[in-house]
Amino acid sequence: MSALLSLRSVSKTFGGLAAVKSLSLDVERGAIVSLIGPNGAGKSTVFNLITGIYAPTDGTISLDGRALNGMKPSAVAASGIMRTFQNIRLFAFMSVLDNVMVGRHVRMRAAVWDGAFHTPSARREESAVAQSAMQLLEFVGLRRYAHEWARNLPYGMQRRLEIARALAPEPSLLLLDEPAAGTNPAEKQALMDLVTSIRDRGVTVLLIEHDMRLVMGISDEIHVLDYGEKIAAGLPETVRRDPRVIEAYLGKGA
Amino acid sequence: MQPPIRVRFTAFVGAVFLAALGSAACSRGTGGSSSANGGPASGTVIKSGVDLPLSGSDASDGVPTENGAKLAVIDANKQHLMAGYTFVADVLDDAVNGVHSPNQGAKNIQSFASDGAVLGVVGPFNSNVAKAEIPLSNNLGLALISPATTNPDLTKGPPALQLRTTNPSSITFFRVCATDDIQGPAGADYAGKVLKLRRAYLLDDNETYGRGVSDQWARQFIADGGSVVGHDHITKGQQDFHALLTRAGGLHPDVVFYGGTTSTGGGLVRKQMADSGLGGTAYFGADGIRNDEFLKVAGTSASDVYATVAAINADKLAAAKTFLSEYQDQFHQPVGSYSANAYAATMVVVHAIVDAAKAAGGKMPDRAAVLEKLKTTKGFPSIIGSFSFDRNGDTTNKIISIYEAKNGAWMFLTQQNYAK
């Protein structure tokens, strides 16, 4: 069985600076794969390449065998890849429920006149989407805040809302960009459980994370980037013991 | 559990609408405008609407004209033309941002029409405003008597017919001034035959009046043996004419004709001619620039400037002596080109109302009756001479006077009656 997402010798240079150098990477269906590395290693650039913010200078990116190169972010999302952002980007002055419903828009069909006249089909669609959104909020534990403004949620909940929003269109691949940043230990544990149960729903997860305990605890596979290059990959235990990884994180002579 | 705030909001919505309603109801009947009448109002009020440009650059045309109309109302009340009734001039400004506006004129006519006490309107001053107002006055059956609009298309031929959208056969627009098919040629004759000018460059503001009068002027100028070296339009609100006038300078005219008003650029053009090498070239215009605003804006450049006016010079008329002295006493400012015309126009309306009332047995007449009386005006004696309205609503009294700006003042040169 071929990998769900595969990057083949992907490079990205900004001016003369190589942010990602000839990176190849496979994410198997149903796995939790982590991308780690020190700050500035190019992890977020990889996400931006996958989601279409940047076009790769070289190489190919494909989902389920279909090339994503040159697609706009909205087209990438429509093809089944959803993401969260390192610095949370919610729709602040919209309700929690509306945020999740926007996530589902790719799969909705109602046009302007449907919306304006509340046609029966639009109404059915609307209530079905609202219902599934409520279920997702239940899933991430935010159901009771469904009608609150997104911006009024505390930080940890905003992280979870972003995840719920990304899950709304039932993506095949979910990209999580440092979901544990700024959360406390209890929240971290809950987050680990959440990510595992997302995988159990059949969504493949690609994760950027700094928190080693979390990464080691849930990943099926880990890829380590340093200066835009992959320096190690494999099972958590293998990566943990890799001398190049230790060097990259702790510096030479450590 | 009822959320209290919703109740408050509902109450708020209700309160605001009630307040709006209340204010509407309370202010009913206060739609009166600035008014002038001799002494305290007594008896029933009959209004003559006055629609003129009264602010900005156009005020120097509009205000003296307004004064003329107000004076007529004062005199009419003094003469007790109609027992039990008082005449009031209901004045509205049709200038927006200091320039006459057809839209505002149309709005003003609608507000006059909505006031049952308004039986006729004196105005407007500008032909393009009249063009917007005539279809309304035609539809509403409200008489419009202009002291100063000179474009012939407002009353004559197919273009005029087109303006009478509702009742093509009924005339509701009258005027007491001559028209540009006379004013233009009269000016051109003076420029060609008296001043011996040969090469004319034409500039107009592209409005009904400006375009019309410059075309009429040019036709006669060519007929008199002159030539037109160029004809351009300017844009309202424009400040910089250097480039345009430089181009005109390259055509070597010996006279620049400006068709338009001071408010659309007549003064600025004259002022900037000097900067573009046209300082020594004569400047010719029509009644749109024969005002004090032109002298103010053009400053030291206001010489070698000629302008026609489609009305008689009241200073020369014995019948206007009392008018002139009363005007001075009342307003302490010089009369304008059309002050006397406005006085006459207002008097025509007032007398039409009085005659219609007599016919109705002393009751307040309706607008249709006033209109009928106006249509049949014959040999009406006025301070600008006796006149009738022809079948188009034009005065039979067609006088053009010519002025020259010299040392910061307008000097009267000559006048002639073109009535056949």
Add this chain to the structure above:
Amino acid sequence: MADIHQFFQQLINGVALGGVYALIALGYTMVYGIIELINFAHGDVYTLGSFFSLSILGLIPLSHIASGPALGLIALVVILAAALLCGIVGVLVERLAYRRLRNAPRLAPLITAIGVSLILENIMQLWKGNSEVPFPQFLPDRWHIVGGVKFDDRAVLVVAVSVAFMIALNLFVFRTRLGKAMRATAQDRDAAQLMGININSTIAWTFFIGSALAGVAGFISGMYYGTTFFLNGYQAGLKAFTAAVLGGIGNITGAMLGGFLIGIVEAMTSQYISDQWTSVVVFSILILILVFRPSGLLGEQVPEKV
């Protein structure tokens, strides 16, 4: 031959008009460079400059002064006074209307700026009325003919004054400490603050200088046209803004270049196309530049942060 003369004659008209636009454009560009705000009220500060000049001239018994040098001195004093007053207005506007909104969503200060513009216009209307106000013509009317092309002292004055102030501004921005602080703040406000630069006073100075230049433009345009009008700043401001965009907004040299180019475009449109279409041509240039080359002629493309 005549055609060539016409061309150069129009070039002079265009350069004179362009000098006014360039001076106004500098204020737009400096303010935009430092706080990314299109200071919509800037055009009205320019008109305010001509109104201030008018009032100051009214205090001077011009008819009693005959000699050339004395008149030149008066001109200089009036320019500086108008610049100072406009500068103060600019600083006040920034302090009262814009500072609170420095970190608000972008549209908020832009809407405020439109409001300030309307308020300034109406204050001028209250002050001098809503018709053309004549400007005293106290400089002698002297004509020069160079190679068949005629121009008078006022055209020389406009070009000389605008160029002189542009040179002064360049020296100021690139040679003085405050100029450096302004450039640093424009680059990165937070970093500049960390380096010990007082952001508030730097921004206030930017407004002061930009508005003072608009004041200078107000004076010279009053001298050049001989009249002024309370709504003049709206169109002139938009055209100067077009100039700033054409040159590359945020770029001081670009603003000057853009100003002269727009002035010349206007004059040439008037000569070779039609005077009626000058505004349409200028605003079409604005739209085309923004759509196809938002960085302008001299600006650099700045990618938006993701």
Add this chain to the structure above:
Amino acid sequence: MLGGALRRRVRWLPFGLSDAPLSRLLVGVAVVIVLAMIPMLDRNSSHISAFADTGYVMILAFGLNIIVGYTGLLALGFAAFFAIGSYTYAFLASPQYGVHLSFWPMLLVSAAVAAIFGLLLGAPTLRLRGDYLAIVTLGFGEIVPQVFQNLDKYTGGPDGIAGIDQPRLFGYAFGFNPTPYYYLYFVIIVICLVLLNNLRNSRVGRTWMAIREDELAAEHMGINTTSAKLLAFSLGSAFAGVAGVIYAAKLSTVSPSGFDFNTSVMILAAIVLGGMGNLIGVLFGSAIIGLLNFFVLPQSSNWAHSLGTALHMDFLQGVDLNAYRFMIYGIILVLVMLFRPEGLVPSAARRAELHAEQEAGAGIALQEQAEFGADIP
């Protein structure tokens, strides 16, 4: 019990009206009845005319609100689309070309023409940054009236087009009587309100607001932001087209000077004052601006003049508050942006309802926040 009944929804109502609780429907119906009675209570037709003219401010504000309030695109030359709508009607229903099409279909035709121009302007420019877009639209707003002014052979130049046809309905001619126009505006505004409220709570409405809140995130949610923005732009312009037709018909004349920057500012002031993105707010804002513009200021000048006559104070005769109405708009724009950026009518109702449904002490720090995008009661 009564509270419960009032909160119940009436299932059989069409057009999404059933989504609102009974209490709100009752308030709505009451307001509609009161407003519908105004022409019977106040028989001064110049007042009715002023109220009717407020209607076009409202329709324009609805349109601009889609663009600025919902989608967050600052359009400064909105009057251009108003002009395009007016002139479209003027060309096809006046002596200008001798064409006299019926008023009613022209409402849709002008809306479509304005929408097409919205698309033409929007397609190349909507990818521009916010303030650049503002300036491009401003430039467009300058160009359109100039073009109408300069193409005098076709448009009547600065004089515009006079003698525009007026609507007839089942043989009844509207003429220059303001009352039928009042009701026409009234009906159209009520329809707009219902449809816009539906739209706001639909997929399209949420898409617009998502773009306003965070365009990049919206893009990553699979939203084609370009086409959503184009839709907002052209739909908003279509409202201006509709307003233009009624405006031109009621006044029976159009001229370029009626569509300058000041008109755009008036509409912007209306939505800023009421609260951008909030339908009821926009309605209130445009009502206040419209009444100020057509009713209060003209009247107040008269009051000042009458007072001047009565007290023999000549300076009061010269007072013309109308000329200073843009001073008032300017002050409104500045004060609202500085002190109350959410506008006058934040939707307290919706928030109150939400709070009532939450258990006390839910652990959320509620801040008093500006409420863009609030709901209609």
